[in-house]
Amino acid sequence: MSVILTEAEAKALLEKVLKYSKADECEINISGEKRGNLRYARNEVSTSGSQITQNLIVQSAFGKKVGVATTNEFSDDAFEKVVRQSEELAKLAPENPEYVGVLTPQQYKKSSGFFDSTAGITPDFRADAVAKSLELSRAQNLAAAGFWEDTHGYSAMLNSKKLFAYYPSTDVNFSLTVRTPDGTGSGYVAKGFSDVSKLDTEAATKIAIQKSTGSVGAKALEPGKYTVILEPTAAAVLLENIFFNMDARSADEGRSFLSKQGGKTKLGDKIVDERVNIYSDPAHPELPSAPWAGDGQPMERVNWIEKGVVKNMAYSRYWAQKKGVKAVPFPNNMIVAGGTATLEEMIASTKQGILVTKLWYIREVDPQTLLLTGLTRDGTFYIENGKIKHPVKNFRFNESPVIMLNNLETLGKPERVVSTESNQNYMMPPMKIREFTFSSLSDAV
Amino acid sequence: MLPGFAANVRTVSPEALMEPGLDVAVKKRLADAALNAAKSKGATYADVRIGRYLNQFVITREDKVQNIVNTESYGVGIRVIANGCWGFAAVADAKSDAQIAKAAEDAVAIAKANSKLMKQPVELAPQKGFGEVSWKAPIKKNAFEVPVKEKVDLLLDVNAAAMKNGANYVNSILFMVNEQKYFASTDGSYIDQDIHRIWPNFTVTAIDPASGKFQTRNSLSSPMGMGYDYLQVNPKDKVTGVTTRYNMGYDMLEDITAGAQQAKMKLSAKSVEAGKYDLILDPSHLWLTIHESVGHPLELDRVLGYEANFAGTSFATLDKWQSKNFKYGSDKVTLIADKTQVGSLGAVGWDDEGVNTKKWDLVKDGVLVNYQAIRDQAKIIGEKESHGCCYADSWSSVQFQRMANVSLASGKTPLSVEDMIKDVKKGIYIIGDGSFSIDQQRYNFQFGGQLFYEIKDGKIVGMLKDVAYQSNTQEFWNSCVQVCDERDYRLGGSFFDGKGQPSQSSAVSHGSSTARFAGVNVINTARKI
Numbered sequence: 001m002s003v004i005l006t007e008a009e010a011k012a013l014l015e016k017v018l019k020y021s022k023a024d025e026c027e028i029n030i031s032g033e034k035r036g037n038l039r040y041a042r043n044e045v046s047t048s049g050s051q052i053t054q055n056l057i058v059q060s061a062f063g064k065k066v067g068v069a070t071t072n073e074f075s076d077d078a079f080e081k082v083v084r085q086s087e088e089l090a091k092l093a094p095e096n097p098e099y100v101g102v103l104t105p106q107q108y109k110k111s112s113g114f115f116d117s118t119a120g121i122t123p124d125f126r127a128d129a130v131a132k133s134l135e136l137s138r139a140q141n142l143a144a145a146g147f148w149e150d151t152h153g154y155s156a157m158l159n160s161k162k163l164f165a166y167y168p169s170t171d172v173n174f175s176l177t178v179r180t181p182d183g184t185g186s187g188y189v190a191k192g193f194s195d196v197s198k199l200d201t202e203a204a205t206k207i208a209i210q211k212s213t214g215s216v217g218a219k220a221l222e223p224g225k226y227t228v229i230l231e232p233t234a235a236a237v238l239l240e241n242i243f244f245n246m247d248a249r250s251a252d253e254g255r256s257f258l259s260k261q262g263g264k265t266k267l268g269d270k271i272v273d274e275r276v277n278i279y280s281d282p283a284h285p286e287l288p289s290a291p292w293a294g295d296g297q298p299m300e301r302v303n304w305i306e307k308g309v310v311k312n313m314a315y316s317r318y319w320a321q322k323k324g325v326k327a328v329p330f331p332n333n334m335i336v337a338g339g340t341a342t343l344e345e346m347i348a349s350t351k352q353g354i355l356v357t358k359l360w361y362i363r364e365v366d367p368q369t370l371l372l373t374g375l376t377r378d379g380t381f382y383i384e385n386g387k388i389k390h391p392v393k394n395f396r397f398n399e400s401p402v403i404m405l406n407n408l409e410t411l412g413k414p415e416r417v418v419s420t421e422s423n424q425n426y427m428m429p430p431m432k433i434r435e436f437t438f439s440s441l442s443d444a445v
Numbered sequence: 446m447l448p449g450f451a452a453n454v455r456t457v458s459p460e461a462l463m464e465p466g467l468d469v470a471v472k473k474r475l476a477d478a479a480l481n482a483a484k485s486k487g488a489t490y491a492d493v494r495i496g497r498y499l500n501q502f503v504i505t506r507e508d509k510v511q512n513i514v515n516t517e518s519y520g521v522g523i524r525v526i527a528n529g530c531w532g533f534a535a536v537a538d539a540k541s542d543a544q545i546a547k548a549a550e551d552a553v554a555i556a557k558a559n560s561k562l563m564k565q566p567v568e569l570a571p572q573k574g575f576g577e578v579s580w581k582a583p584i585k586k587n588a589f590e591v592p593v594k595e596k597v598d599l600l601l602d603v604n605a606a607a608m609k610n611g612a613n614y615v616n617s618i619l620f621m622v623n624e625q626k627y628f629a630s631t632d633g634s635y636i637d638q639d640i641h642r643i644w645p646n647f648t649v650t651a652i653d654p655a656s657g658k659f660q661t662r663n664s665l666s667s668p669m670g671m672g673y674d675y676l677q678v679n680p681k682d683k684v685t686g687v688t689t690r691y692n693m694g695y696d697m698l699e700d701i702t703a704g705a706q707q708a709k710m711k712l713s714a715k716s717v718e719a720g721k722y723d724l725i726l727d728p729s730h731l732w733l734t735i736h737e738s739v740g741h742p743l744e745l746d747r748v749l750g751y752e753a754n755f756a757g758t759s760f761a762t763l764d765k766w767q768s769k770n771f772k773y774g775s776d777k778v779t780l781i782a783d784k785t786q787v788g789s790l791g792a793v794g795w796d797d798e799g800v801n802t803k804k805w806d807l808v809k810d811g812v813l814v815n816y817q818a819i820r821d822q823a824k825i826i827g828e829k830e831s832h833g834c835c836y837a838d839s840w841s842s843v844q845f846q847r848m849a850n851v852s853l854a855s856g857k858t859p860l861s862v863e864d865m866i867k868d869v870k871k872g873i874y875i876i877g878d879g880s881f882s883i884d885q886q887r888y889n890f891q892f893g894g895q896l897f898y899e900i901k902d903g904k905i906v907g908m909l910k911d912v913a914y915q916s917n918t919q920e921f922w923n924s925c926v927q928v929c930d931e932r933d934y935r936l937g938g939s940f941f942d943g944k945g946q947p948s949q950s951s952a953v954s955h956g957s958s959t960a961r962f963a964g965v966n967v968i969n970t971a972r973k974i
Binding site for chain 2: 035037038039040041042043044045046047048049050051052053054068070072073093094096097098123124126127130131134143145146147149175176177179183186188253254255257259260261262263271360361362363364365366367368369370371373374375377394396398400402403423439440441442443444445
């Protein structure tokens with residue numbers, strides 16, 4: 001049997017494993033994955049390889065006593081052993097007051113994230129796609145360092161209340177840094193797709209080359225507050241810190257940026273500009289994701305921030321029960337709605353400002369305000385009277401995405417981006433922001 | 446960077462972790478199957494790593510055990526050179542010669558497919574084979590032999606102490622790692638190694654509901670290359686002063702008691718006034734500054750551009766090293782790479798390409814003298830052999846150059862922290878690591894911390910908050926005016942240092958004594974949202 005199971009094969013296997021269960025409740029998750037990667041630097045292939053993995057996780061419960069065991073061995077003996085192991089652990093465990101039981105069967109939205117094109121990638125296909133990129137950098141005597149990774153796999157689950165779910169998916173991520181031979185210019189591009197036929201390594205490489213040669217001869221500007229245009233790749237690494245911190249329990253406990261005086265939360269409060277709308281939707285055509293969470297909860301479209309107001313926080317099933325509200329799982333994707341403006345139009349409408357194409361080494365400085373620090377990288381440019389005038393030296397910034405989204409000027413047209421920090425894919429618009437705080441200069445190129 | 450443990454693991458029952466792995470004779474047979482298959486398909490070099498990786502996490506909050514997780518990951522990774530190009534393939538749960546031979550063939554096929562992109566073939570520094578050898582971390586008490594109940598009781602006691610001393614919330618974790626690694630190569634080495642690591646740590650949170658503000662204090666423990674003996678309390682491992690810090694033994698109960706009180710004190714501490722200060726940096730803080738501003742920029746793969754697409758390159762270019770007079774720091778600054786230091790996270794007998802480990806200078810009396818290099822880089826810096834700092838975080842990951850333990854040498858003349866502080870007119874004493882960020886060539890950095898004490902006219906006058914300092918690596922190390930003597934030397938370290946694509950995690954220690962840096966730029970990080 002292949003490592004990647006069809007829906008019928010996965011269901012049959014899960015039913016077989018469930019038959020071994022003697023617990024009050026049992027939940028089984030299964031997954032299989034094939035990954036291939038190609039890495040290169042200094043215009044030469046460096047390391048690359050392949051990895052095949054599969055995993056089966058069994059959770060057994062006797063009352064509120066819960067145990068989990070996992071195996072990557074797929075045989076009848078191993079299946080029985082892993083079920084018994086989870087039951088032994090459950091019997092040994094103290095009662096978990098936060099255990100809320102398994103779910104009954106649910107209805108899921110349709111989401112199509114599996115593409116045969118991506119699943120069929122071979123080592124030669126990878127090498128040919130990268131060759132198109134390398135030819136361009138070599139021809140211009142520029143140094144390319146890049147990474148290609150494709151994945152195809154599935155996940156499925158079944159529990160003792162007969163909830164069954166299955167989701168197959170494919171993904172390909174390609175990123176590239178092109179540097180000038182003297183090290184004075186550097187440009188970057190990253191593209192992520194579910195369907196590899198949308199990935200054009202040649203077109204992507206041209207973007208990185210343009211930023212690389214265009215960033216030579218950067219001039220130093222004084223640190224301070226500037227109007228900035230963040231390209232989607234730069235905006236993603238700031239805004240994802242809002243997404244990661246939408247947990248209701250932390251807010252209720254008073255230790256989140258969503259907490260406020262008197263032990264209350266900001267649910268229902270306007271926290272950013274009214275043009276900001278952030279939602280998740282597993283059926284988004286350009287960013288499909290699994291329509292169910294690991295415990296089988298359905299993933300609906302959820303508005304997290306609507307017209308600048310916090311509309312939803314993530315509630316675990318336990319915390320939702322305790323608070324008497326509906327559970328809202330952490331989403332599998334995130335979409336920041338935008339407008340219609342193109343990046344070029346946003347630049348053309350800017351009297352004075354800085355175009356930031358990428359940000360790097362983002363770290364939280366203060367969880368209370370979501371103050372972040374990090375630096376610009378691989379192409380930063382000064383804009384004057386609607387035109388890019390010249391490249392500028394990199395800056396360190398200290399800024400909160402919450403403050404930033406209150407200083408919003410314009411949102412552009414969203415596109416699919418890969419976070420250079422978390423590797424997550426999002427739909428993200430370019431954005432123009434007033435008074436973005438740069439705190440010092442960096443000599444790095 | 447803090448990635449989690451490798452995803453490709455399975456959880457197992459506590460008892461299963463004590464079951465021995467494969468017998469060394471079986472591992473040798475499997476290794477030979479891989480090497481022979483690779484050679485028969487045209488590989489000119491091959492190495493194989495048969496790995497069994499055990500982890501245990503005990504995770505608690507307040508009076509609850511949130512999770513006890515045991516994971517075991519077993520598999521085989523095979524790396525080859527064919528047509529002058531690297532190839533790699535990994536296979537899970539492989540116990541038959543046929544499975545392993547197939548993976549070796551896949552690795553050769555990948556090398557051959559990629560060789561058409563190659564202009565310059567890989568060249569390895571020569572390495573003698575060591576035959577059949579072994580190495581075991583010199584631990585006193587295997588953490589995996591300690592009953593889970595004992596670990597749970599420790600953490601729940603620790604949490605209770607935090608709550609009793611004013612914490613509103615507490616999270617505590619005990620991480621334990623055992624890497625059982627078998628390496629073999631076509632150079633004729635068969636190396637069996639057993640490595641242990643441990644990291645007890647916590648975060649306490651204090652909340653002021655009236656203002657809606659909160660503060661946290663993280664533990665002052667360090668991840669160590671030790672067994673459960675790190676949790677044996679011994680007065681000789683304690684450094685007393687404004688708060689107690691720890692050397693080769695950690696008193697978790699004592700630290701959390703102080704931590705809970707300090708988190709509350711931070712709520713009402715004075716917000717720092719931005720400006721230039723002399724910084725007195727404790728080893729529990731300075732390790733991270735060493736890691737980011739010395740360890741990473743002196744990795745030769747970064748210097749050469751191999752990491753340009755992710756972690757970045759380095760300001761410490763080859764011309765600076767070749768000049769023999771590049772002042773990385775003041776003459777008080779000597780920085781040493783070491784893969785042999787007992788109790789450190791990086792200590793092993795041989796690295797993951799079969800090179801025996803060693804100790805060497807990176808910066809000597811302020812001058813840049815060397816880098817960290819592995820077999821396919823050694824000749825670039827005129828070295829005849831690798832430094833022995835190649836590592837993969839799993840059998841399923843390909844090995845590459847990773848940071849050795851990099852440490853600041855202690856001062857040669859007797860100097861205590863108290864004497865150092867007496868001399869400071871306007872300063873901040875920083876203990877514990879906090880927020881950290883540095884640019885892709887390692888010039889500009891910003892660091893926070895856990896505890897900040899204001900120094901005025903040679904005396905500590907109170908606690909500060911909202912502190913972060915910014916500097917430039919060369920400027921910072923050249924502002925180092927004093928380093929305490931070896932009596933104050935302690936190790937800090939990272940359990941999860943991220944690097945590479947796909948990203949891999951490695952554990953590394955950094956030692957130092959308390960050091961003083963003159964006139965560093967401090968910013969105030971308070972904001973209102």
